[in-house]
Amino acid sequence: MLIQHPSATQQELAALVGVSQPRISQALAALADKDLVQRTPSGWAARDIDAAIRWWLATYPGPGGITIYWYALAPAVEQARTVVSLIKATDPVGVAVSGDVAADIIAPWRAPTRAILYAHTGLNLVDAGFIPAGEEEATLELTVPRDPGLWPLPGTASGGLSLADPLQVLWDVWRSPGPDSEEAAQRVWAVLRRERD
Incomplete structure (x- = not known):
């Protein structure tokens, strides 16, 4: 904080x-x-x-909780928006976007390949066009976390999406698959540094 x-x-x-x-x-x-x-x-x-x-x-030990991995053909940003709207239908403040999608909003640099969402409750996404997947091939992670510190502060939505705490976004991007994840994380890190100065 x-x-x-x-x-x-x-x-x-x-x-x-x-x-x-x-x-x-x-x-x-x-x-x-x-x-x-x-x-x-x-x-x-x-x-x-x-x-x-x-x-x-x-x-940081990670958010903990339960993660379900999903796969869909739509771009990661579209997947995130779809799931956010489904969750907000029953819990208006119960979802936070992280990973590539949030990093693309904070520090645009690469096309998001995986959406990471945190929610207060789980959700079956089969009816929304997703299929269960393994961690390696997943295009969306939906986690019900134990860590209460990753939730966004009220009024911090960006582009219609409530982003997870910026440090959580950094951690998620840092561990994301792909050869350029470290460079993407460095760009989020640079934004955190600039906002502090």
Whole structure:
């Protein structure tokens, strides 16, 4: 959160993350011990944005939860929009877009090949033209995650899609299949750095 909200106070961080202020205090103390954050006159800030992102990528265990892999012939962006509209029909705030599709909105560079969506509940996509697939051939991942931190903040929709937290998008792109996934991730990383400056 400090990457997107530099100089946030403990109270602001607690409200953004949805945990208690004492838990935020514990987390900030642990990060300060690693020399990743510092207290400023107006709140807390990351000391070095690149070091903070590297640490997060190295320590983040992933979203957890249950993932179902799907395949369809439509372009990944169209697949994402189809599934988002299906989910929003019953849960207007229950879906976040990540991976290639979100990266293409944040830092356009390559054509998305796989849509990654996070939802509060699962959904059978067979009637929408998808077929179950293995992880390697999937064109869409639908995950009901355990991690509450990946959800977008209210009012952060882009292009009609609610994007996952930018660090989650970076993590998903970093691990995505394809020879250019690292370069795509670097472009998202550069946007995070620019937004911080």
